[in-house]
Amino acid sequence: MSDMRLLVIEDDSEAAAYLVKAFREQGHIADHAADGLDGYARAAEGDYDVLIVDRMLPKLDGLSLISSLRAQKIETPALILSALGQVDDRVKGLRAGGDDYLPKPYAFSELLARVEALGRRKGAAGAQETVYRVADLELDRLSHKLTRGAKDIPLQPREFRLLEYLMKHAGQVVTRTMLLENVWDYHFDPQTNVIDVHISRLRSKIDKGHETPLLHTIRGAGYMIRDGAA
Amino acid sequence: MSALAKLFRTTAFKLAVVYSIVFAVAASLVVMNVGRNVRGVLEDQISETIDADIRGLADQYAQGGVQQVVQSIERRIRQSGGDIYLLTTFAGEPIVGNAASLPAATLSSDGLVETTYQRPGENKAHRRALARVFVLPGNYRLLVGHDVEELERLRKILRRALGNSLIWLVLIGAVGGLFVARRVLIRVDAMSESAAVIMRGDLSKRLPVAGSGDEIDRLAENLNAMLARIEALLHGMKEVSDNIAHDLRTPLTRLRNNADTALRQTGDPEALRETLDKVIGEADGLMRIFDALLTIARAESGTGPKMETLDVSRVAEDVAELYEAAAEEGGVAFSFAIEPGLLVRGNRELIAQALANLLDNGLKYGTPAAPGVASELRLVVRRVGPMVRLSVEDRGPGVPAADRDRVLDRFVRLEASRTLPGSGLGLSLAAAIAHLHDGALRLEDNAPGLRAVLEIRATTSAPPQVGRQGDMTRAGTG
Numbered sequence: 001m002s003d004m005r006l007l008v009i010e011d012d013s014e015a016a017a018y019l020v021k022a023f024r025e026q027g028h029i030a031d032h033a034a035d036g037l038d039g040y041a042r043a044a045e046g047d048y049d050v051l052i053v054d055r056m057l058p059k060l061d062g063l064s065l066i067s068s069l070r071a072q073k074i075e076t077p078a079l080i081l082s083a084l085g086q087v088d089d090r091v092k093g094l095r096a097g098g099d100d101y102l103p104k105p106y107a108f109s110e111l112l113a114r115v116e117a118l119g120r121r122k123g124a125a126g127a128q129e130t131v132y133r134v135a136d137l138e139l140d141r142l143s144h145k146l147t148r149g150a151k152d153i154p155l156q157p158r159e160f161r162l163l164e165y166l167m168k169h170a171g172q173v174v175t176r177t178m179l180l181e182n183v184w185d186y187h188f189d190p191q192t193n194v195i196d197v198h199i200s201r202l203r204s205k206i207d208k209g210h211e212t213p214l215l216h217t218i219r220g221a222g223y224m225i226r227d228g229a230a
Numbered sequence: 231m232s233a234l235a236k237l238f239r240t241t242a243f244k245l246a247v248v249y250s251i252v253f254a255v256a257a258s259l260v261v262m263n264v265g266r267n268v269r270g271v272l273e274d275q276i277s278e279t280i281d282a283d284i285r286g287l288a289d290q291y292a293q294g295g296v297q298q299v300v301q302s303i304e305r306r307i308r309q310s311g312g313d314i315y316l317l318t319t320f321a322g323e324p325i326v327g328n329a330a331s332l333p334a335a336t337l338s339s340d341g342l343v344e345t346t347y348q349r350p351g352e353n354k355a356h357r358r359a360l361a362r363v364f365v366l367p368g369n370y371r372l373l374v375g376h377d378v379e380e381l382e383r384l385r386k387i388l389r390r391a392l393g394n395s396l397i398w399l400v401l402i403g404a405v406g407g408l409f410v411a412r413r414v415l416i417r418v419d420a421m422s423e424s425a426a427v428i429m430r431g432d433l434s435k436r437l438p439v440a441g442s443g444d445e446i447d448r449l450a451e452n453l454n455a456m457l458a459r460i461e462a463l464l465h466g467m468k469e470v471s472d473n474i475a476h477d478l479r480t481p482l483t484r485l486r487n488n489a490d491t492a493l494r495q496t497g498d499p500e501a502l503r504e505t506l507d508k509v510i511g512e513a514d515g516l517m518r519i520f521d522a523l524l525t526i527a528r529a530e531s532g533t534g535p536k537m538e539t540l541d542v543s544r545v546a547e548d549v550a551e552l553y554e555a556a557a558e559e560g561g562v563a564f565s566f567a568i569e570p571g572l573l574v575r576g577n578r579e580l581i582a583q584a585l586a587n588l589l590d591n592g593l594k595y596g597t598p599a600a601p602g603v604a605s606e607l608r609l610v611v612r613r614v615g616p617m618v619r620l621s622v623e624d625r626g627p628g629v630p631a632a633d634r635d636r637v638l639d640r641f642v643r644l645e646a647s648r649t650l651p652g653s654g655l656g657l658s659l660a661a662a663i664a665h666l667h668d669g670a671l672r673l674e675d676n677a678p679g680l681r682a683v684l685e686i687r688a689t690t691s692a693p694p695q696v697g698r699q700g701d702m703t704r705a706g707t708g
Binding site: 088091105107158184185186187188189190192193194197198200201220 | 536
């Protein structure tokens with residue numbers, strides 16, 4: 001997952017410079033707009049894969065920017081960065097047309113994972129595929145059947161959803177909060193490593209007895225399902 | 231303002247003045263009424279005496295004619311002091327009597343009249359009398375009357391008495407008013423002084439209570455209760471800020487130390503990386519504390535997030551399922567019994583957070599202290615009366631009864647748990663969330679262990695049917 005065109009709309013020049021540099025280091029193309037109007041103009045013209053929008057911006061605030069773009073039928077995925085981290089703020093952000101919401105301060109690894117997930121969403125046909133495949137692991141989304149090699153692996157409903165999400169984003173880092181949000185549909189802070197335990201159970205189901213592990217832990221970031229050789 | 235002027239302006243003094251006036255008017259009315267009644271009685275008596283006299287003289291006339299009447303009158307004049315008599319001819323020529331200078335109208339009047347007269351041989355003109363004129367056969371006119379100087383004297387006595395008593399009434403009223411006003415003023419001044427001391431910052435000061443149980447005492451007692459509440463709140467706030475200072479300083483210090491260490495580790499990339507990971511970990515920890523504090527503050531101020539009707543059983547199932555694996559991993563027998571379809575009006579995320587905190591606590595601190603007791607964690611959700619009760623029960627050492635209220639405060643961590651990771655905010659956050667949902671968080675003895683009971687007010691209106699994925703079992707064991 002490289003070579004995405006990203007637009008960072010952020011008025012804090014230091015934070016923006018950090019983001020642009022960090023995204024470029026990850027192999028993406030990143031531009032910067034310092035206020036809401038400039039951001040709107042660039043987002044409307046440029047062919048970006050993902051917009052990273054600060055919520056509070058001079059001239060035009062982040063939420064208005066996104067809803068204006070949506071009114072113009074510009075559907076570029078947008079991730080909202082905000083110092084307002086409460087549940088209601090997230091709901092407002094998503095209602096304005098944002099696709100994801102990340103409260104400040106955030107870990108860059110979290111932001112990167114979410115941006116890549118959004119970028120993938122734009123182009124991929126992932127949602128329409130009925131069978132996800134990673135190496136010899138096959139998940140049939142209609143029959144909920146999972147096979148690795150020739151072996152059937154029984155799955156609990158939650159395990160199915162967890163694996164489905166991971167495989168939909170195969171090759172991408174998926175963070176713990178992304179899993180909690182997308183698989184469990186909660187945004188609160190679970191304090192303990194509850195997600196890790198679910199992952200390790202899933203891992204023992206799909207990787208146990210196989211030479212190449214598919215479900216990897218990415219240190220300091222989250223998890224990724226990929227062909228071990230890749 | 232001078233002390234006296236202050237006294238005159240008091241409500242008590244003004245009341246005393248008003249009441250003095252009211253009493254003066256009332257007293258005047260009473261005295262006037264008494265005077266009128268007494269006069270009426272006396273006039274009736276006089277009238278009767280006069281009538282009796284007239285009847286007597288009329289009898290005399292019938293027996294002995296004018297001659298005998300004249301003799302009778304002369305005799306009576308000699309005997310009596312206050313009675314007046316006058317016998318005239320038809321033309322008005324006086325025959326005998328002790329009254330002169332009568333107005334002409336008197337002699338031709340009918341019934342009892344008040345008239346003026348003059349006694350023969352006296353200088354004083356216009357004495358006053360009540361009199362009646364009777365016409366004897368032969369057209370002699372007989373006037374019998376009674377002097378009313380005594381009545382006048384009585385009237386004067388009453389008037390003087392009324393005047394005197396009014397003066398006393400006003401005097402006593404004013405003095406009494408001043409006395410009461412002074413007493414009230416002394417107490418109010420004492421209260422004002424205490425209030426001034428309190429405003430200068432001494433919150434332990436209380437308003438004086440005289441102990442008489444009157445309205446000022448009641449006011450003072452209520453104000454004192456209010457002051458006690460304010461003091462407790464401020465004390466709580468001070469404690470919170472002290473705790474925040476302490477519990478934020480500690481991770482901040484660690485963060486700074488780690489950053490410092492990193493600066494000196496430039497030669498060893500692996501060690502540097504490890505130290506910087508710690509820095510980020512500390513920063514994340516601080517952020518969590520900060521978020522939890524904000525959520526608590528929002529929940530406590532009641533300006534919390536949007537509330538909606540939701541199926542709390544569903545939320546409990548979700549959270550139970552989320553923690554089930556972690557419990558099993560930790561060797562804890564986790565079970566739950568959730569009554570399905572319980573509705574509350576609330577915020578799904580916050581309720582989930584509160585439940586997660588309780589389960590998290592159960593996992594962290596629920597390890598049995600006694601040997602031979604198995605680790606156990608149980609979530610029970612059911613409706614009790616108007617509330618939905620969500621209780622999380624463990625078999626750990628529990629919380630001593632004396633500490634149960636205290637651990638709900640921010641940052642309070644019991645000595646026994648100091649060594650375990652945690653911010654000390656989990657229970658306070660759960661308590662604040664319960665409060666926001668018109669409920670409460672209670673800690674009870676699970677004998678052995680702790681039972682954290684979170685109660686949320688139930689609602690009966692149907693929620694909007696939201697299709698959610700997930701195919702949860704309603705009860706299970708982990």
